[in-house]
Amino acid sequence: MVPPTENSSQAYDEHSIQLIEGLDAVRKRPGMYIGGTGPEGLHHLVWEIVDNAVDEAAAGFANLIEVTLHKDRSVEVTDNGRGIPTGVKDGKRTALEYVFTELHAGGKFGSGAYSASGGLHGVGASVVNALSTKLIVEVDRDGQTQRLSFSERKPGRFGPNGGFKATSQLEVVKKIPPKRTGTRVRFWPDNEIFDPEAQIEYGQVRDHVAQVCFLVPGLKVRLHDKRGSEAREPEEFVAKGGLSDYVDFLSIGEAVSEIVTIFGSGTFVEKVPVDGKMTDVTRPCQVGVALRWVKGYDTTLVSFVNTIPTREGGTHVAGFERAMTKVVNDVLLSSTKKLAKLAKQGKDRAEKSDVQEGLVAAVKVTFAEPQFKGQTKGELGTPAVQNIVYEAVRDGLTNWIEGGGRKTHVTAVRDKIAQAVLNRVSAKQTLDAKRKAANLGSTGMPDKLADCRTHGLGSELLLVEGDSAAGPAKAGRNSEYMAVLPLRGKVVNAGKSNLKQVIENAEAQALITAIGAGSGRDFKIEDARYGRIIILCDADVDGSHIRCLLLTLIYHYLRPMLEEGRVFAAQPPLYTVKVGDQKFHAYSDDDKERLTVELCTGTNRKRENLQWVRFKGLGEMDVDELAESCLDPETRILRRITMEDAFVAKEAGEMFEVLMGSDVAKRRQFLLDNSSLVDLESLDV
Numbered sequence: 251m252v253p254p255t256e257n258s259s260q261a262y263d264e265h266s267i268q269l270i271e272g273l274d275a276v277r278k279r280p281g282m283y284i285g286g287t288g289p290e291g292l293h294h295l296v297w298e299i300v301d302n303a304v305d306e307a308a309a310g311f312a313n314l315i316e317v318t319l320h321k322d323r324s325v326e327v328t329d330n331g332r333g334i335p336t337g338v339k340d341g342k343r344t345a346l347e348y349v350f351t352e353l354h355a356g357g358k359f360g361s362g363a364y365s366a367s368g369g370l371h372g373v374g375a376s377v378v379n380a381l382s383t384k385l386i387v388e389v390d391r392d393g394q395t396q397r398l399s400f401s402e403r404k405p406g407r408f409g410p411n412g413g414f415k416a417t418s419q420l421e422v423v424k425k426i427p428p429k430r431t432g433t434r435v436r437f438w439p440d441n442e443i444f445d446p447e448a449q450i451e452y453g454q455v456r457d458h459v460a461q462v463c464f465l466v467p468g469l470k471v472r473l474h475d476k477r478g479s480e481a482r483e484p485e486e487f488v489a490k491g492g493l494s495d496y497v498d499f500l501s502i503g504e505a506v507s508e509i510v511t512i513f514g515s516g517t518f519v520e521k522v523p524v525d526g527k528m529t530d531v532t533r534p535c536q537v538g539v540a541l542r543w544v545k546g547y548d549t550t551l552v553s554f555v556n557t558i559p560t561r562e563g564g565t566h567v568a569g570f571e572r573a574m575t576k577v578v579n580d581v582l583l584s585s586t587k588k589l590a591k592l593a594k595q596g597k598d599r600a601e602k603s604d605v606q607e608g609l610v611a612a613v614k615v616t617f618a619e620p621q622f623k624g625q626t627k628g629e630l631g632t633p634a635v636q637n638i639v640y641e642a643v644r645d646g647l648t649n650w651i652e653g654g655g656r657k658t659h660v661t662a663v664r665d666k667i668a669q670a671v672l673n674r675v676s677a678k679q680t681l682d683a684k685r686k687a688a689n690l691g692s693t694g695m696p697d698k699l700a701d702c703r704t705h706g707l708g709s710e711l712l713l714v715e716g717d718s719a720a721g722p723a724k725a726g727r728n729s730e731y732m733a734v735l736p737l738r739g740k741v742v743n744a745g746k747s748n749l750k751q752v753i754e755n756a757e758a759q760a761l762i763t764a765i766g767a768g769s770g771r772d773f774k775i776e777d778a779r780y781g782r783i784i785i786l787c788d789a790d791v792d793g794s795h796i797r798c799l800l801l802t803l804i805y806h807y808l809r810p811m812l813e814e815g816r817v818f819a820a821q822p823p824l825y826t827v828k829v830g831d832q833k834f835h836a837y838s839d840d841d842k843e844r845l846t847v848e849l850c851t852g853t854n855r856k857r858e859n860l861q862w863v864r865f866k867g868l869g870e871m872d873v874d875e876l877a878e879s880c881l882d883p884e885t886r887i888l889r890r891i892t893m894e895d896a897f898v899a900k901e902a903g904e905m906f907e908v909l910m911g912s913d914v915a916k917r918r919q920f921l922l923d924n925s926s927l928v929d930l931e932s933l934d935v
Contacts, residue, residue, distance in 0.1 A: 273380035287398035298374035306331030333391035464496035493540035515641025518634030541611035564630025569639030707781035726877030
């Protein structure tokens with residue numbers, strides 16, 4: 251390789267080094283500060299301002315927060331805390347201006363204004379300003395309301411006609427009672443920074459503010475949505491029971507145990523710079539945990555540092571999980587008769603998945619200057635917190651098991667976890683046997699799989715409902731890269747079944763084996779034999795049920811396929827009509843009506859002369875019709891299935907179980923509870 255010359259554009263010298271100062275760094279690399287420019291990043295702006303207000307409440311200086319979503323896409327957050335300081339700092343600019351224009355400027359460094367807050371970064375408010383076209387902050391403090399506005403990140407004030415004058419001087423809006431304090435921040439996100447489809451979702455904001463109330467007992471949050479043609483009714487959230495109320499709120503299904511609350515504390519020493527020198531500082535750390543077990547197999551574990559949710563966990567979660575597994579094995583399951591046979595084989599120890607089967611838990615730690623991995627604060631990195639949480643949970647859970655809790659509840663949890671161990675060991679044995687049997691076969695693949703010749707990212711696995719549709723699908727596919735797996739009968743409900751039951755279900759096992767990348771935590775997407783999973787089901791109730799069950803199975807056991815957007819649902823037409831040599835497809839009754847109007851408008855054609863054919867199922871289509879509507883990449887319509895669709899499918903699957911399952915009593919009760927057509931007084935119930 252020839253090195254570049256001095257005049258080459260590739261020259262690397264002192265002129266190549268760039269210094270990006272202030273808020274420009276945020277605009278150049280927004281992902282470093284808010285995680286991206288999609289919906290997640292846009293919502294992160296809201297969280298930054300809301301969490302600043304929550305810190306005031308957690309410190310005991312505020313009890314009311316209001317969040318307003320305006321029609322002009324701006325967001326306003328108001329609190330009745332102390333109000334951001336407005337005095338002049340260092341004889342230059344006001345503290346208020348510093349907070350919104352300088353990175354790492356705030357009241358959360360050291361132990362002055364906040365003993366424990368959301369984080370030590372001090373970039374939240376300034377990042378919101380950096381990524382907004384306009385921001386207005388008003389502070390109620392010292393008997394007056396003062397305002398500072400920002401246009402394109404520059405401080406100043408807006409005139410009555412919309413003009414903007416750059417200045418660092420605060421605008422006095424009005425006089426107020428001396429005891430009234432608070433802060434109002436309204437910002438307009440910069441549309442040029444964020445993706446065009448990104449928008450503030452009411453549901454996400456609602457969930458966030460509701461969660462905040464559980465973390466700061468007694469805090470009241472009002473949420474206003476003034477967007478749309480008709481504004482929503484304001485919602486108000488308040489909780490007094492803290493984490494216990496939150497666990498109760500998160501619990502779905504019948505409870506196995508009471509809610510166990512654990513509190514503890516500890517200290518740790520860390521080195522921090524003080525006056526330019528690294529100095530040992532002792533940090534107190536408070537631990538709060540609430541947990542219970544419910545019937546079912548899903549785990550719900552939420553964690554927080556001060557008032558910040560840590561969706562990716564961190565050292566506090568690691569300490570919690572380690573303590574739970576340790577205590578369950580050494581105390582709860584010690585000498586359990588149910589596991590006596592496994593004990594002889596050395597297989598009676600519960601794993602983390604066994605302990606957390608059906609567990610609903612909330613873990614919160616409170617301490618000053620937490621260290622996060624990344625500005626988005628998704629994962630706690632302070633190492634010493636792990637042992638503090640471990641010791642608190644170990645002692646608290648042991649006390650509950652050994653006498654602090656109701657004996658019947660402790661016994662129920664013991665039976666549940668012991669059964670989870672038995673199911674896991676049994677499922678592993680069953681799976682090993684099936685794998686061994688498969689390896690003895692000619693291909694190791696399910697007999698009913700019509701495989702393709704080429705595998706990898708460009709290939710597709712078509713999951714077809716029933717044998718009647720499998721025939722046309724096999725005939726109409728491109729066998730070079732399309733494989734067909736017919737499903738005979740209902741797939742097991744993976745949301746309500748344990749691993750053993752899933753493994754023993756023929757349809758579930760066929761799908762997992764065909765994909766060939768393992769299942770659950772052992773699933774490796776790079777080993778997947780197919781690049782896409784495409785679900786082909788009839789457009790009726792049974793088809794919807796099967797689709798829900800398949801999505802629930804994929805969510806629990808093949809989740810990376812969902813997360814990477816590699817699961818699709820074919821959209822077969824519900825109606826078809828032939829006009830001359832052309833065929834037209836309708837995918838709903840409304841679509842059929844729209845097409846009918848289009849085909850009859852401006853012609854002599856009459857509605858009654860259109861011979862619409864309704865497909866009752868995929869099996870009624872001939873090869874060409876199925877190929878055109880579901881198989882041919884040029885003409886078919888596929889809908890990408892997301893994680894949110896999987897959550898909806900999971901809930902729908904549970905409703906199908908009620909309405910179509912074998913439990914007649916549960917279905918009868920549901921109809922009585924929900925049908926407005928039933929006259930309860932006229933029924934002999």
